Every structure is written in structure tokens, then in C-alpha cells.
Amino acid sequence: MAEFAVTVIGSGSALPMNGRHPSAQVVQYDDLFCLIDCGEGTQTRLREYGIKPFKITIILISHLHGDHVFGLPGLLSSFSHLQRKEALTVFGPVGIKGLLDEIIRYTEMKINYPLHIVETNPTSLSKIWTKGNLDVFTFPLQHRISCNGYLLKERSSLYKLKKEVVESMRLTPDQIHQLQHGMDLEINGTTMPNHLMTYGEELLLSYAYCSDTQYSKMIIPWIKNVTMLYHETTFGNDLIDTAELTGHSTAGDAGLMAAEADVMCLLTGHYSSRYKDVGDLISEAREHFPHVLESIEGKKYSLRMLTQQH
Numbered sequence: 001m002a003e004f005a006v007t008v009i010g011s012g013s014a015l016p017m018n019g020r021h022p023s024a025q026v027v028q029y030d031d032l033f034c035l036i037d038c039g040e041g042t043q044t045r046l047r048e049y050g051i052k053p054f055k056i057t058i059i060l061i062s063h064l065h066g067d068h069v070f071g072l073p074g075l076l077s078s079f080s081h082l083q084r085k086e087a088l089t090v091f092g093p094v095g096i097k098g099l100l101d102e103i104i105r106y107t108e109m110k111i112n113y114p115l116h117i118v119e120t121n122p123t124s125l126s127k128i129w130t131k132g133n134l135d136v137f138t139f140p141l142q143h144r145i146s147c148n149g150y151l152l153k154e155r156s157s158l159y160k161l162k163k164e165v166v167e168s169m170r171l172t173p174d175q176i177h178q179l180q181h182g183m184d185l186e187i188n189g190t191t192m193p194n195h196l197m198t199y200g201e202e203l204l205l206s207y208a209y210c211s212d213t214q215y216s217k218m219i220i221p222w223i224k225n226v227t228m229l230y231h232e233t234t235f236g237n238d239l240i241d242t243a244e245l246t247g248h249s250t251a252g253d254a255g256l257m258a259a260e261a262d263v264m265c266l267l268t269g270h271y272s273s274r275y276k277d278v279g280d281l282i283s284e285a286r287e288h289f290p291h292v293l294e295s296i297e298g299k300k301y302s303l304r305m306l307t308q309q310h
Contacts, residue, residue: 002029002030002133002154002158003028003029003030003302003304004027004028004029004030004154004205004207004302004303004304005027005028005300005301005302005303005304006025006026006027006028006207006228006230006267006300006301006303007025007026007027007028007049007051007298007299007300007301008025008267008269008295008296008297008298008299008301009021009024009025009026009035009042009045009046009049009051009297009298010022010023010024010025010037010039010041010042010045010297011023011269011270011271011295011296011297012067012270012271012273013067013234013270013271013272013273014065014066014067014273015273016040016041016273017273018273018275018276019297020271020273020297021039021040021041021042021045021297022037022039022040022041022042022066022067022068022070022071023037023039023062023067023068023211023269023270024036024037024038024039024042024045024071025037025209025230026046026051026056027152027207029132029133029134029152029154030132030133030134032057032058032131032132032134033051033055033056033057034056034057034058034059034060034136034152035056035058035059035060036059036060036062036150036209037060037061037062037068037069037211038059038061038068038069038070038071038072038075039066039067039068039069039070039071040066040067040070040071041071042071042072042075043071043074043075043078045297045298048298049297049298053075053078053079053082054079054082054084054086056088057086057087057088057089058088058089058090058091058129058136059072059088059089059090059091060091060092060136060138060148060150060209061090061091061092061093061096061148062092062093062141062147062148062149062150062209062211062212063092063093063141063143063145063146063147063148063211063212064092064093064095064096064099064145064146065145065212068211068212069092069096069099072090072100073100073103073104073107073109076088076100076104076109076111076115077107077109079111079112079113080109080110080111080112080113083112084112084113085112085113086113087113087114087115087116088113088114088115088116089116089117089118089129090115090116090117090118091118091120091128091129091138091148092117092118092119092120092148093119093120093121093145093146093147093148094119094120094121094146095119095146096117096119097117097119100117101117120138120148121146122138122139122140122148123140124139124140124222125137125138125139125151125221125222126138126139130155133154133155133156133158134152134153134154134155135152135153135154135155136150136151136152136153137150137151137152137153137222138150138151139151139219139222140218141210141211141212141213141216141219142213142214142216142218142219142247143212143213143214143247143248144212144246144247147211147212147213149208149209149210149211149213149219149222149223150208150209151206151207151208151209151222151223151226152206152207152208152209153204153205153206153207153226154204154205154206156181156204157201157202157203157204158180158181158201158202159179159180159181159182159194159198159199159200159201159202160198160199160200160201160202161176161179161180161197161198161199162196162197162198162199165196165197166179166197169187169197171185179194179197179198180198182194182198182201185197202304202307203227203307205227205303205304205307206225206226206227206228206303207226207227207228207229207230207303208222208223208226208228208229208230208263209230210223210229210230210231210232210257211230211232211270212232212234212247212248212270213231213232213247213248213249214243214244214247214248214249214253215249215250215253215256215257217260219257219261220257220260220261223257223261223263224261224262224263225261225262225263225264226261226263226264227263227264227265227303227306227307228263228264228265228266228267228301228303228306229257229258229261229263229265229266229267230266230267230268230269230295231249231253231254231257231258231266231267231268232248232249232254232268232269232270233249233250233251233253233254233268233269233270233271233278233281233285234246234248234249234250234270234271234272235248235249235250235251235272236250236251236275236280236281236284237250237251237252237284240252248270250284251268251280251281251282251283251284251285252284252285252287252288254266254268254285255284255285255286255287255288255289255292256288256289258285258288258289258291258292259288259289263289264291264306264307265291265292265293265306266285266289266291266292266293267293267295267301268281268282268285268292268293268294268295269295271295278294282294
């Protein structure tokens with residue numbers, strides 16, 4: 001069963017305060033590690049939380065505001081100093097290539113590994129990456145500057161194995177693969193029905209990342225029914241005018257979005273530095289949607305475990 005989990009690296013907004021840092025998350029799917037946004041100091045906290053930076057093979061940048069991208073040049077430089085050889089792909093909005101190219105040129109940064117920078121300007125849900133059983137999509141958000149959301153979604157569901165049966169039969173990796181994909185087994189001329197060795201199909205898992213954005217019904221079809229939705233909750237409901245002026249959302253907006261998209265769980269974040277305690281933000285989101293989580297830096301959230309709890 002593929003691991004599908006989100007580790008929060010930074011949960012704050014523009015000003016690091018109250019023990020919170022600028023935006024960054026790591027999504028793990030099986031052996032794929034994806035970094036989403038890279039606020040200042042991300043590489044230091046990756047190590048603090050036991051995530052080996054070399055495992056990261058793709059980076060998804062939502063937009064070019066500093067609290068989402070200022071940590072990226074340092075991370076790319078460190079990869080070279082540490083003799084990285086593996087290829088790295090960075091996705092981001094139009095402007096990400098020019099930004100990184102100029103930083104690399106003016107700082108004379110040496111890049112000793114294959115680095116691919118891909119600019120995207122989506123107008124709807126667009127697939128940008130596929131690896132194994134995972135697809136990665138991007139879609140537009142509503143912020144003051146060009147801003148991309150991301151959707152990571154399993155392509156096909158696997159069948160859950162009856163561990164005790166499989167272990168007793170000492171099956172080969174190929175036979176286990178057949179079972180996970182719903183096939184019967186031929187063993188010594190006898191057909192072994194799949195249902196005797198599995199519990200059937202697992203629910204397809206998906207994760208949507210909506211960073212800086214205003215509440216927008218346009219987003220709903222693209223994030224409909226996801227297992228976990230990350231949606232910014234920068235401000236409390238009393239600051240709705242400030243949220244609209246700055247292109248952000250209130251906690252109530254995020255809760256409403258989760259309810260209308262019929263998601264399984266809402267992960268909040270991008271908290272304004274004015275909030276030392278985000279309990280009120282969580283409560284305001286729960287006025288519209290019950291299954292709300294706080295972003296706790298260093299915590300790993302398993303999407304598969306979420307499905308077992310609901």
C-alpha cells in the first residue's frame with residue numbers, strides 16, 4: 001500500500017512569528033517526495049523533521065511572493081554543495097524561470113545536477129506530471145498575482161491485501177502486484193480468487209493545495225471530493241474586508257469551500273502573525289465544515305488513515 005502523507009514544514013504567512021514559519025509542505029506518495037512551496041528557511045526545517053532533501057524530485061511553487069519562494073534559491077544551491085546528481089523539476093507560475101535564472105546568474109550559483117524549470121499558466125485543471133500511480137495537476141487561484149493551486153491524485157485504486165493470508169502463502173512480488181490490481185492468481189494449476197486474499201478496492205486518495213487565494217466557486221469542481229484539502233485561513237471572519245483587499249481568505253471562507261467541495265478533511269494554514277493561538281480560526285472554519293485540522297509544523301498527516309477514521 002503506497003504511503004500518501006503530508007508533512008507541514010511551514011504554516012505561517014509573510015511574517016514568521018509565534019513559532020511558525022513561511023509556507024512549505026512535503027507530500028510523500030510511495031517513493032515520490034514533492035515539496036510544495038519553499039518559504040525562507042525550508043531546507044533547515046526539512047532536516048529538523050527528518051526529511052532528506054535529496055529525496056525531493058519535484059517542487060511545486062504556488063506563486064512568487066517571498067513567503068512561498070525565498071527559500072528556494074538556497075535549497076537549490078545546497079543541493080549542488082552536497083553533490084546532488086539526481087534530476088530536479090521545479091513547477092511554478094510564469095516568472096519562476098526568470099527569477100531563478102537571474103539569481104543563478106548574479107550569484108554565480110553552480111548547479112551540478114539536471115535542473116528543469118517549468119512555467120505553467122493554467123486556466124482550468126491541467127495535468128503537469130505523472131509518476132507511477134500518481135498524477136499531479138495545477139489550476140488557477142484568485143490572488144493579487146498569478147497563483148497556482150495543485151492537486152495530487154492516485155490514478156487507480158489498489159486492492160487491500162489480507163496480510164495474514166498473503167504472508168502464509170509466501171507470494172512473489174509479481175503475484176502480490178497482481179492481487180493489488182484485482183487479478184486472480186494461478187497457483188499450481190489452480191485458480192485462487194482475488195476476493196479470498198484481498199478486501200477489495202481501496203478508496204482513491206487525493207490532496208489539493210490552495211495557498212493564497214480568495215474564496216472562489218470556480219475552484220470547487222477541481223477539488224471536489226478530495227481526501228484532504230489544504231486551504232489558507234489567513235484571517236478571522238472579522239477581517240473579511242482585509243482578506244478581500246489582500247487577496248486572501250478568512251477561516252469561514254475555507255470552511256465554506258470545504259463544505260461546498262464535499263471534501264473529507266480540511267487542513268488550515270497560512271495563519272497571520274497576529275494570531276498567537278489559532279483556535280478561534282479553527283472554530284470559525286468548523287461553523288461550515290466539521291472535519292478541520294490545524295497545521296502543526298513537523299506533523300505528518302496520513303491520508304490513508306483519514307479514510308479509516310471517517
